[in-house]
Amino acid sequence: xxxxxxxxxxxxxxxxxxxxxxxxxxxxxxxxxxxxxxxxxxxxxxxxxxxxxxxxxxxxxxxxxxxxxxxxxxxxxxxxxxxxxxxxxxxxxxxxxxxxxxxxxxxxxxxxxxxxxxxxxxxxxxxxxxxxxxxxxxxxxxxxxxxxxxxxxx
Amino acid sequence: xxxxxxxxxxxxxxxxxxxxxxxxxxxxxxxxxxxxxxxxxxxxxxxxxxxxxxxxxxxxxxxxxxxxxxxxxxxxxxxxxxxxxxxxxxxxxxxxxxxxxxxxxxxxxxxxxxxxxxxxxxxxxxxxxxxxxxxxxxxxxxx
Numbered sequence: 696x697x698x699x700x701x702x703x704x705x706x707x708x709x710x711x712x713x714x715x716x717x718x719x720x721x722x723x724x725x726x727x728x729x730x731x732x733x734x735x736x737x738x739x740x741x742x743x744x745x746x747x748x749x750x751x752x753x754x755x756x757x758x759x760x761x762x763x764x765x766x767x768x769x770x771x772x773x774x775x776x777x778x779x780x781x782x783x784x785x786x787x788x789x790x791x792x793x794x795x796x797x798x799x800x801x802x803x804x805x806x807x808x809x810x811x812x813x814x815x816x817x818x819x820x821x822x823x824x825x826x827x828x829x830x831x832x833x834x835x836x837x838x839x840x841x842x843x844x845x846x847x848x849x
Numbered sequence: 850x851x852x853x854x855x856x857x858x859x860x861x862x863x864x865x866x867x868x869x870x871x872x873x874x875x876x877x878x879x880x881x882x883x884x885x886x887x888x889x890x891x892x893x894x895x896x897x898x899x900x901x902x903x904x905x906x907x908x909x910x911x912x913x914x915x916x917x918x919x920x921x922x923x924x925x926x927x928x929x930x931x932x933x934x935x936x937x938x939x940x941x942x943x944x945x946x947x948x949x950x951x952x953x954x955x956x957x958x959x960x961x962x963x964x965x966x967x968x969x970x971x972x973x974x975x976x977x978x979x980x981x982x983x984x985x986x987x988x989x990x991x992x
Binding site: 726729730732740742743760762816823824825829833 | 947948949950952953954955956958959961964965968
């Protein structure tokens with residue numbers, strides 16, 4: 696599934712560190728915890744998706760627009776995550792690799808290309824109930840992928 | 850979103866023979882007709898705060914030489930006029946479409962209504978643009 700592949704990609708390349716139990720704060724945007732729980736936190740939303748068609752029907756290649764919302768305690772932390780993600784996916788040094796231009800297969804999802812859109816917003820968000828301000832960075836991620844048939848390993 | 854128009858060679862050939870000013874008028878009319886359909890679709894797909902946002906939905910054309918861009922979305926001036934009364938933010942259209950943090954700290958997910966509406970209305974908008982462009986050019990060429 697693209698959600699699982701995306702989560703794994705973000706886990707590997709965003710520079711986020713896991714909590715004590717090895718969990719990363721990367722969730723779909725329908726997650727209901729307050730955004731300032733376990734920051735830095737990345738929320739993703741599938742905004743739009745089109746499957747390529749031919750006269751014989753869908754061919755299984757999907758183009759998708761995904762919004763990433765990165766919440767951090769400090770603006771600089773958010774900016775560092777954004778810069779890390781926007782680095783080229785094929786950088787020589789493995790630690791420098793971002794997801795811009797990424798192509799590869801994760802589990803059974805073949806990601807053909809991942810690029811960032813032009814929309815990039817940074818803002819301060821005040822959480823009134825807790826009287827706290829956090830930084831929110833919004834990125835637009837476009838990906839083309841297809842789901843491969845399940846591998847039978849028996 | 851961008852629309853690509855193909856397959857009506859004769860109309861485009863006639864368009865090239867027109868004076869630049871006349872051709873621009875025809876293009877403007879066609880893009881306006883297409884954007885009107887997108888605007889109506891965005892308005893109909895509004896998921897949150899329907900009254901105020903629906904009222905504020907508007908469109909305009911941006912021209913740069915022979916490039917015409919139709920923009921559909923909330924009119925900030927209309928929102929400002931409405932929101933001086935209740936103190937709501939004037940970028941409410943953006944907040945609904947791209948999500949926002951509620952006062953309790955929970956993230957309200959993006960509605961993405963402009964994406965869905967744009968996708969759904971694209972064929973109709975394209976057909977309308979082609980129709981208006983063809984009609985306008987034919988009428989200008991024969992007048």
